[in-house]
Amino acid sequence: MFSHLPSPQQDPILSLSAAYRKDTRDNKVDLGIGVYKNSDGVTPVMRAVIAAQQKMLDAQTTKAYVGMAGDEEFNLQALRLLTQDQSVIERASSIQTPGASGGLRMLAEIIAFSQPGSTVWLSNPSYVNHQPVMEAAGLKVKHYQYFDAKTKQVDLNAMLSDLKGAGRQDIVLLHGCCHNPTGADLSVEGWKAVTELAQHNGFTPFIDIAYQGFGNGLEQDAFGVQYMSANLPEMLVTSSCSKNFGLYRERTGSAIIIGENITHANNARGKLMQLARSTYTMPPAHGASIVKTILLDNDLTADWKSELEEMRLRLRALRTGLCQEIKQRSGSDEFEFIKQHQGMFSVLGFSAEQMVKLREQYAIYGVDDGRINIAGLREQDLANVAQAIIDVKS
Numbered sequence: 001m002f003s004h005l006p007s008p009q010q011d012p013i014l015s016l017s018a019a020y021r022k023d024t025r026d027n028k029v030d031l032g033i034g035v036y037k038n039s040d041g042v043t044p045v046m047r048a049v050i051a052a053q054q055k056m057l058d059a060q061t062t063k064a065y066v067g068m069a070g071d072e073e074f075n076l077q078a079l080r081l082l083t084q085d086q087s088v089i090e091r092a093s094s095i096q097t098p099g100a101s102g103g104l105r106m107l108a109e110i111i112a113f114s115q116p117g118s119t120v121w122l123s124n125p126s127y128v129n130h131q132p133v134m135e136a137a138g139l140k141v142k143h144y145q146y147f148d149a150k151t152k153q154v155d156l157n158a159m160l161s162d163l164k165g166a167g168r169q170d171i172v173l174l175h176g177c178c179h180n181p182t183g184a185d186l187s188v189e190g191w192k193a194v195t196e197l198a199q200h201n202g203f204t205p206f207i208d209i210a211y212q213g214f215g216n217g218l219e220q221d222a223f224g225v226q227y228m229s230a231n232l233p234e235m236l237v238t239s240s241c242s243k244n245f246g247l248y249r250e251r252t253g254s255a256i257i258i259g260e261n262i263t264h265a266n267n268a269r270g271k272l273m274q275l276a277r278s279t280y281t282m283p284p285a286h287g288a289s290i291v292k293t294i295l296l297d298n299d300l301t302a303d304w305k306s307e308l309e310e311m312r313l314r315l316r317a318l319r320t321g322l323c324q325e326i327k328q329r330s331g332s333d334e335f336e337f338i339k340q341h342q343g344m345f346s347v348l349g350f351s352a353e354q355m356v357k358l359r360e361q362y363a364i365y366g367v368d369d370g371r372i373n374i375a376g377l378r379e380q381d382l383a384n385v386a387q388a389i390i391d392v393k394s
C-alpha cells in the first residue's frame with residue numbers, strides 16, 4: 001500500500017528551525033518560525049495562563065468528554081473578544097477548534113459542503129497553509145494582488161481591481177490583522193472599500209485573525225472583523241489563541257459563522273459539529289479552559305491584557321530599534337517600512353539567494369520568501385542584524 005509513496009517533503013519553516021538548532025555559531029539569530037519570544041529568546045507561558053492553570057487544577061473534578069462544539073463559554077468569550085456588537089453576536093454561532101488551523105479547515109469544509117465548487121481568493125502572498133487547507137477541502141484557489149514589492153505596503157487599488165472578479169459564489173480570505181507573511185495590513189479605508197465591494201459583488205469574506213493584540217491593540221486589531229460583520233449579511237471568521245495567549249501547543253481557536261439570522265448561523269454550526277465529528281470528534285479542552293478562566297476573571301483578564309500589551313510594545317520597540325540601526329549605519333531610509341508593519345512579521349524584499357546568504361554568512365535564519373520574525377530578535381542582536389541586512393542588500 002505504501003511502496004509507491006514519495007519520500008516526505010520537508011516543511012520549509014520547520015526544517016529551518018532544525019538547521020538553526022544545529023548551527024554552533026554563537027551569534028546565530030532565529031527569525032524563522034512564527035512564535036513570540038521575549039528578550040531572553042524564550043517563548044514564555046503568560047502570567048495569567050499560569051494562574052488560570054492553577055485555578056483549574058484546584059477546581060477540576062472530571063476529564064469526561066466536553067462535546068463536539070467544545071467549551072460553550074469559551075465560544076462565547078472568544079466571540080466577545082472580537083466584537084461586542086450585540087446585533088452581530090445575535091446572529092453568530094461558533095465552535096471551538098484545534099487552533100485557527102482547525103478553524104480554517106472546518107470552515108473550508110462547510111464552504112465546500114454549502115457551495116460546492118466555490119473559489120477562495122487568497123492574498124498574494126498569504127500564510128503558507130492557506131492554499132493547502134483550502135485545496136484539501138476541495139475548493140478552488142485564486143489570488144488577489146496585495147503586497148506592493150516596491151512600497152512594501154498594501155496595494156489597495158490592485159487588490160480591489162482583482163477582487164472585482166470575485167462574485168456571489170466566491171469567498172475572499174482576509175487576514176484580520178498582522179498579515180502573515182508581509183506585516184502590511186489593510187487601513188480603515190481599505191477595510192471599508194473591500195466591504196463596499198463585497199456588498200456590491202456579493203462575495204463572502206472569510207477573516208483569519210491569528211494575532212489579535214499584536215498590531216495596534218486588542219480592540220483596534222478587530223476593526224476589520226467588526227466593520228465587516230456589522231455591514232455584511234454573512235461572514236466566516238477563524239480566530240487563534242496561539243499567539244495572544246501563548247497557547248501554541250494547546251491548539252486553541254474558534255470557527256465562527258455570522259449568518260443573515262441566527263437560524264442560518266445555527267444550522268451552519270450544526271454542520272460544523274458534524275464535520276468535527278467525522279474529523280477529530282471534539283477539540284482539546286485544556287487551552288480553551290485556560291482562556292475561559294482568564295476571560296471570566298477580571299483580575300486575570302487585566303493581567304493578561306497588560307502582558308499582551310508589553311509584548312506588543314516590545315515588537316514595536318524592536319521594529320524601531322532595527323530601523324534606527326539600519327539608518328545610522330547606511331544613511332538610507334530604505335528599510336523604514338519595517339516600522340510601519342504590524343505584528344511579528346515583515347517581508348524584507350530579499351530573494352531566496354539573499355536569505356541563504358543571511359543564513360550562511362551571518363547566521364541569521366529567516367524564511368526563503370524574505371519573511372523575518374521580528375519577535376525572534378533580542379535587543380543585543382539589533383546592531384548585527386542591521387549590518388547584515390545592509391551588507392546582503394548591497
Ligand SMILES: Cc1ncc(COP(=O)(O)O)c(C=O)c1O
Pocket residue numbers: 034098099100101102127175180208210239240241242248252253
Ligand atoms: C494567518 C495565520 N492563520 C492561522 C495560523 C494557525 O494558527 P494556530 O496555531 O491557531 O493553528 C497562523 C499561524 O502561524 C497564521 O499565521
